[in-house]
Amino acid sequence: xxxxxxxxxxxxxxxxxxxxxxxxxxxxxxxxxxxxxxxxxxxxxxxxxxxxxxxxxxxxxxxxxxxxxxxxxxxxxxxxxxxxxxxxxxxxxxxxxxxxxxxxxxxxxxxxxxxxxxxxxxxxxxxxxxxxxxxxxxx
Amino acid sequence: xxxxxxxxxxxxxxxxxxxxxxxxxxxxxxxxxxxxxxxxxxxxxxxxxxxxxxxxxxxxxxxxxxxxxxxxxxxxxxxxxxxxxxxxxxxxxxxxxxxxxxxxxxxxxxxxxxxxxxxxxxxxxxxxxxxxxxxxxxxxxxxxxxxxxxxxxxxxxxxxxxxxxxxxxxxxxxxxxxxxxxxxxxxxxxxxxxxxxxxxxxxxxxxxxxxxxxxxxxxxxxxxxxxxxxxxxxxxxx
Amino acid sequence: xxxxxxxxxxxxxxxxxxxxxxxxxxxxxxxxxxxxxxxxxxxxxxxxxxxxxxxxxxxxxxxxxxxxxxxxxxxxxxxxxxxxxxxxxxxxxxxxxxxxxxxxxxxxxxxxxxxxxxxxxxxxxxxxxxxxxxxxxxxxxxxxxxxxxxxxxxxxxxxxxxxxxxxxxxxxxxxxxxxxxxxxxxxxxxxxxxxxxxxxxxxxxxxxxxxxxxxxxxxxxxxxxxxxxxxxxxxxxxxxxxxxxxxxxxxxxxxxxxxxxxxxxxxxxxxxxxxxxxxxxxxxxxxxxxxxxxxxxxxxxxxxxxxxxxxxxxxxxxxxxxxxxxxxxxxxxxxxxxxxxxxxxxxxxxxxxxxxxxxxxxxxxxxxxxxxxxxxxxxxxxxxxxxxxxxxxxxxxxx
Numbered sequence: 029x030x031x032x033x034x035x036x037x038x039x040x041x042x043x044x045x046x047x048x049x050x051x052x053x054x055x056x057x058x059x060x061x062x063x064x065x066x067x068x069x070x071x072x073x074x075x076x077x078x079x080x081x082x083x084x085x086x087x088x089x090x091x092x093x094x095x096x097x098x099x100x101x102x103x104x105x106x107x108x109x110x111x112x113x114x115x116x117x118x119x120x121x122x123x124x125x126x127x128x129x130x131x132x133x134x135x136x137x138x139x140x141x142x143x144x145x146x147x148x149x150x151x152x153x154x155x156x157x158x159x160x161x162x163x164x165x166x167x
Numbered sequence: 168x169x170x171x172x173x174x175x176x177x178x179x180x181x182x183x184x185x186x187x188x189x190x191x192x193x194x195x196x197x198x199x200x201x202x203x204x205x206x207x208x209x210x211x212x213x214x215x216x217x218x219x220x221x222x223x224x225x226x227x228x229x230x231x232x233x234x235x236x237x238x239x240x241x242x243x244x245x246x247x248x249x250x251x252x253x254x255x256x257x258x259x260x261x262x263x264x265x266x267x268x269x270x271x272x273x274x275x276x277x278x279x280x281x282x283x284x285x286x287x288x289x290x291x292x293x294x295x296x297x298x299x300x301x302x303x304x305x306x307x308x309x310x311x312x313x314x315x316x317x318x319x320x321x322x323x324x325x326x327x328x329x330x331x332x333x334x335x336x337x338x339x340x341x342x343x344x345x346x347x348x349x350x351x352x353x354x355x356x357x358x359x360x361x362x363x364x365x366x367x368x369x370x371x372x373x374x375x376x377x378x379x380x381x382x383x384x385x386x387x388x389x390x391x392x393x394x395x396x397x398x399x400x401x402x403x404x405x
Numbered sequence: 406x407x408x409x410x411x412x413x414x415x416x417x418x419x420x421x422x423x424x425x426x427x428x429x430x431x432x433x434x435x436x437x438x439x440x441x442x443x444x445x446x447x448x449x450x451x452x453x454x455x456x457x458x459x460x461x462x463x464x465x466x467x468x469x470x471x472x473x474x475x476x477x478x479x480x481x482x483x484x485x486x487x488x489x490x491x492x493x494x495x496x497x498x499x500x501x502x503x504x505x506x507x508x509x510x511x512x513x514x515x516x517x518x519x520x521x522x523x524x525x526x527x528x529x530x531x532x533x534x535x536x537x538x539x540x541x542x543x544x545x546x547x548x549x550x551x552x553x554x555x556x557x558x559x560x561x562x563x564x565x566x567x568x569x570x571x572x573x574x575x576x577x578x579x580x581x582x583x584x585x586x587x588x589x590x591x592x593x594x595x596x597x598x599x600x601x602x603x604x605x606x607x608x609x610x611x612x613x614x615x616x617x618x619x620x621x622x623x624x625x626x627x628x629x630x631x632x633x634x635x636x637x638x639x640x641x642x643x644x645x646x647x648x649x650x651x652x653x654x655x656x657x658x659x660x661x662x663x664x665x666x667x668x669x670x671x672x673x674x675x676x677x678x679x680x681x682x683x684x685x686x687x688x689x690x691x692x693x694x695x696x697x698x699x700x701x702x703x704x705x706x707x708x709x710x711x712x713x714x715x716x717x718x719x720x721x722x723x724x725x726x727x728x729x730x731x732x733x734x735x736x737x738x739x740x741x742x743x744x745x746x747x748x749x750x751x752x753x754x755x756x757x758x759x760x761x762x763x764x765x766x767x768x769x770x771x772x773x774x775x776x777x778x779x780x781x782x783x784x785x786x787x788x789x790x791x792x793x794x795x796x797x798x799x800x801x802x803x804x
Contacts, residue, residue, distance in 0.1 A: 078542070094539075095532040095570065099457070099524030102492050102646050124521070128536025128569070146531045147573050149454070162533040162573075218802060227722065227799040257724025264801065268719040272416035277407065284407045285729055313416075329723070341802050 040064045043081065080126065089122060091129040096142050097121070098150075105135065107143040107150050114143070114152050173239045173336055174369035175201040175224070180233035182219050182392075193219040195392035197233070201369040203336065206360050208386035209373045209394075216392045217373050218341075224371070225260060225339055226252045238336030238369075257282055261330030261368070263340040263359075267322035269314040269329075276301065276310040279328045293332075300328040303365070304358060320351045324358065331362060338363070340372040349378050356382045409729065410736030413713075424705055425741055428698065429748025432778060435694040436753040437760075439770050442687045444763035449578045449675035453668060458526040458641035460654055461666045462494075468666075470499050470639040471578055472674050477663060479592070482640045488656050490648030495519055496637040497527040498591045501581055504551075505560040511551050513584045514577040515561055517591020517637070520544070526641035529585055535570030541587050546570035548582035561586065562594040578675050580762040588637070596636055695781065702745075703785035706738045710789035714796060722798035731790045735783065742782035746775055 040063075047058040061079055071077070096106045097119075105118040117140070122131030136142070143150065145162045182194040193216045201207045211217045222228045223235065226242065226249075235243040238259050242249050249255050256262075269278045277284075279297035284290055301307040304324040309317055317325065323343065330338055340359065344352035356372075356379050363370045372383075380386065387394045414421050452471065461470065462477070462485060469475030485494040498517035503510045518527045520538040528537070529546055535555050538544045545566035547553040550573075557568050566586055575583040586594075597603070610616055610628055617625055642665075644653055654665040666674065710717075717730055750771060757764040 078540075094523055094537045095535070097523040098530060099493075099643075102643065104524050121523070124539065126539045128539055130523070145533045147533060149531060221802055222799050225722065225799075225802065227797070227802070253721075253724050253726065255724075256722065262723050262801075264719070268715065268801065270716050270720070272413040277412070281407065282724060285725060287406060290407065 039067055041079075083123075086123065086131070089131045089133065090136060090138065091131055092119075092136070092142055093144055094124060094128045094130045096144050097130065107146075108136075109141040109143065109156070109158070112156075114150055114154060114156060116152065173367075174203045174205070175199060175337055175371060176234075176236035177224075178234045180220070180223060180235065181231045182216075182223060182228070183231045192392055194223070194230070197389070197392070197394050199371075199387055199394055201337075201371050203367040203369050204364050205385070206356070206363050206370040206372060206383065208380065208383035209371055209389060210375060210380065210386055211389035212375065215389045217389050220389065221339055221341055221373050224337075225262065226255055257286070258333050259335050259337060261333070261335040261338040263323075263327055263330050263338060263343050265342040265345050267314070267319075267326040269322060269325060271314055274311050274313055275306070275317070275325050278314065278325060279332055281329070282332060297328065297332060300331055301325070303362070304328050319346065320354065323347070323351075323355055327355075327358060327362065331366060331368070334366060334368075336368060338368050338370040340370060340374075342374055342376070343372065344374065344376050344379055352376065352378050353382070408736070409733040410740060413733070413737065414740055420709075421741060421744065425744030426748050428701060428705075428741065428745030430752060431694065431698050431701070432745050432749030432774070433752035433756075434749075435691060435698070436749055436766065436770070436774055437757060437764060438687050438690055438694070439774070440753065440757060440764040440766045441760070441762065442684055443765035443767055443770065444580070445578075445680045445683060446676055447765050448576055448580050448763055449672065449680065451574055451576060452578050453671055453675070455530065455575050455583075456497075456527055456641055457530060457643065459644040459650055459668060460642035460657070461671055462640040462642060462657060462661070462663050463638070463666070465662065465664050467664065468674050468678070470497075471671075472679050475638050476636040477638075477640065479588075479635045479637045481661065481663065484661050485640055485642060485657055488653065488660065490644055490653035490656070491642055492645040492648075493525055493643040495522070495525040495527050495641050496588055496639075497641050498588065498595055498638045499577075500591065500595045500638075501577060501579075502561070502594075504584060506553055506557055508552065511553075512581050513547075513551055514581045515591060515594060516583050516585045517588040517595075518585050520587045526643050529570070529572045529575055529583075531572070532570045533573045535568070537570060538585065538587060539569075542590055543567065544569045544587065546572060546585040548572045548575045548584070550574075550576060550582035551584060553584075559584065561590075563597075564590060564593075566590070576763070578679055592636065595638075695777065698745075698778070699781040699785050702738060702741060702782050703788055705741065706734065706782075706786050707789045707792065709737065710734055710793055714792070715801075717793050718796050718798055718801040721796060722801040727794055730793050734790050734793055735786045738782040738786035738789075739779060742778045746778045750774075 041061050042064065044060045044062045047060070050057050092106065097104060098106065100116055103118045104121065105116050108115045108117050117135055119135030120133040122133045124130035147162060177197055177199040180194055180197040181192070184191045184193055197220055209217055209220070219228070223230045229247065230243055232245055233243070234241065240259070242255060270281065273281065276294055276297050279300060280290070280293040283293035283296070298307055298310060301310055304327060306321050306324045306328070309321055314322055314325070343359070344355050347355065359370055359372070360382070362368065386397050388397055462481070463469040464475035464477050467473040467475040479496050482494045482496050485491060496519060500515045502513070502515060504513050504515065516527065518538070519525065520541055522528070523537065532546070533549065535546070538546060543564060543566050545559060545568050547559065547568050549571050553559055553568050555568055555571060558565050559568060561584070572583070577583065611625060616628060642653070642657070644650060650667045654667055657663065657665045720730060721727070753766060757766060
């Protein structure tokens, strides 16, 4: 977890206990988290913190950027570039992480070319021109 | 010998403007003839009716009575005998004005070739004939110039070429020498006489310029709407 | 055959081009105004397209969420999810406001979406850079029209957000760029006031003797906690493939007792009500511009013809047809119109991207504009043609 307000400190901790009571409205379960090492000085009572819980690793699976994922006619999928034309490929997705990548459980093969960014909504008949980046910021 | 029936023949022409109390008799009794190849003068003071006569001859106003024959064709006998007066003016009458009145946005050769081109004749053929005429008038070297670049005398010669392009049997010249000095005036008269002979055209020159009177072999004096023939010196200009 | 109009234009080409440029700028303004209208309609269409929704569920008596404010409880979406024909239903909030970033203020439409759910209605569909929002707080996706860059921080109400993704042409119906933030943060931004106001509200509650009772410990805390903000502006619904929009909407209206609008109805609201006044304004302006253009062409062609009246008299005398002369004048008017139209189209294409709002120049408008310009020029030449035909060839013979 790290403290807000511009302070870049990250502190490590553990989940102590998960409460047995669930909240019907917010669909949330409360969990209590403790610091591994008590920070000095102690943060004030009532201060907000952002907690990221590390989950056990999963098997290695192909990932795609979540920006590629579209929903078309109710089906989640991505746009593939096949022989210079567009094809919509439905996918089954797994877990996603905080950096915007998401696991692909089914629907794609190694080596498939997936559209990441596009200037307009795509259709199978759209004319496309593939470029390195769409804006100066694109990574 | 030129055919006496061609050329200009006017008998008993009358023209009245207005009706009733305010009626004006511009022409009362005009009799006139010009043979092909002749250059005849029509002389009179202002108000004598010479402009009106010219307008009748040029088929732009309708006479009130009499008979007009141009180039062997009766065009008026107590009423127009020709349906399309515009075509008549285009094909059978050449006009030379006091000022050259060339079209400012066409070059010299196109000014001369304009009428045949508009009538649908081949542009190349029309321009060729135009150049020929310009050559005869000694102004072919200015063929590509715009009218504004020519001197007064050159413009006048171009307008004469324009008048001749359709080989009309008749040329009407309205004060062609008025703005010119004697040398240039004589030059214009010489050209007119030369063209008249060469193309067998009947030329009538309306003028009040005394300088050129001696060049006519025959002339008509018009006064108060009536004409009188006069034999004259008829000096040929060298 | 010779083209008198062509030769006259060539001879006086400076005059024609100069006049054509002046006329062209006027035509360019006209084309641009039409483009502004088209842009407004397109903004509305794009807004509806980008939402990815087939149905909009809003507060009963309103025409929201774009035309009017609408507030509904944020747990209503669950009931809607259960209705037949509904594939997805997602909460969404919209708030048009000024947001602050390093270069100053920008007016934006702040959209609150549920983070992490891919392909839900309301989420931006395609990005041009970065990634979708993954954390539940303080991340944002901004449209490039806002001027924000990846990694920049933007201040919305009480919080700062980091831009993690960029979109293109995600705008409100008035052309304001959209900024997407997590729903909880957006609810706060819309319904929760600033720190001072919160402080005041708590003080007033705490100062009320009826509410602060020693016999009921924890009452004040519970009350203060209850001053929360469980509202959203709309629920966006995606239909199952094969489901009927009107039928599903009718179900939701009846059983969830909210107002529901289909895509068609939303378009009618946006185009018919939101932009109709502006549209009428632009329409009037176009009519005035057309009249002014006609008057200018008529005046210029008439003046040009009068300047040639001597030549026209001579031409008529030596035997030129009236038809030919009228044709020359008409061709000049059309030529002027064509030059003007070309200049206008080029000018409009050139300056359209610099307008603050979207200007959409479409081909059919251009063709219609060309036809109208040519028609106007033909009409405008009538006056000049009349003058030319009235000329008496006898006038060429002086005195």
